[in-house]
Amino acid sequence: MFLAEFHVTVASLTRELALVSVSGELDLYTAERVKCGIDEADAVGADTVVIDLSEISFIDSTALGVLVQETKRLEGRGHSLVLVTNDPRTQRVLEVTGLDRVLLTYATLHDALADLVPGHASAAGG
Numbered sequence: 001m002f003l004a005e006f007h008v009t010v011a012s013l014t015r016e017l018a019l020v021s022v023s024g025e026l027d028l029y030t031a032e033r034v035k036c037g038i039d040e041a042d043a044v045g046a047d048t049v050v051i052d053l054s055e056i057s058f059i060d061s062t063a064l065g066v067l068v069q070e071t072k073r074l075e076g077r078g079h080s081l082v083l084v085t086n087d088p089r090t091q092r093v094l095e096v097t098g099l100d101r102v103l104l105t106y107a108t109l110h111d112a113l114a115d116l117v118p119g120h121a122s123a124a125g126g
Contacts, residue, residue, distance in 0.1 A: 006030045008037040017116060018046035019109075023055035026063040034063065038070045044081065047109060049074060050112055053085040059093055082116070084109050 006024030013019050018041035022034055034051070041049045052060070052065065071081045085091060086107040094100040106112035 006033070008033050010037050010040045012041075012044045012046065013050075013113075014117060015045070016047040017050065017113075018042070018044055018048070019052060021052040021055070024107045025058040026053070027058060027060040028055045028062040031063040031066045035066050035070060038074075038081065042074065047079050048077070048116055049081045050109070050116070051081060051083050052109055053083055053090055054087070054109070056085075056087070056090065059090055064093070064097060064099060067103060068099065080104070082106065082112060084112050 006026075007022070009021045011019045011021070018103070020034070020037040020041050023039070024030065026034060038049055038051070049070075067081070072080050083094075084102040084106050087093075091100070091105075094103065094105065106115065
């Protein structure tokens with residue numbers, strides 16, 4: 001069975017917004033790398049860290065714990081963490097655990113940016 005290689009990429013989108021893109025399996029073995037990506041995004045001074053989970057194939061409880069922990073840490077400093085996923089499996093995990101009520105989630109990166117970046121929707125023509 002082929003397992004997609006795990007990747008975390010961090011990008012500063014605006015002064016206030018950083019993006020952490022994750023692909024592969026998000027689990028016990030990779031959760032620390034996501035935490036490091038969130039720390040890196042936060043270190044550039046972004047008020048909001050967007051975690052794009054669109055390319056993950058799996059998420060486990062350890063990874064969910066990291067996302068909750070990082071959300072609380074950022075919120076304690078007046079910052080925020082939001083997720084992007086439209087994968088039905090990931091959405092179902094968030095619903096079953098009740099984390100869909102704790103973690104702000106958007107279906108697409110476009111939706112997140114339209115809501116988080118002033119003027120993004122009008123600049124994109126929609």
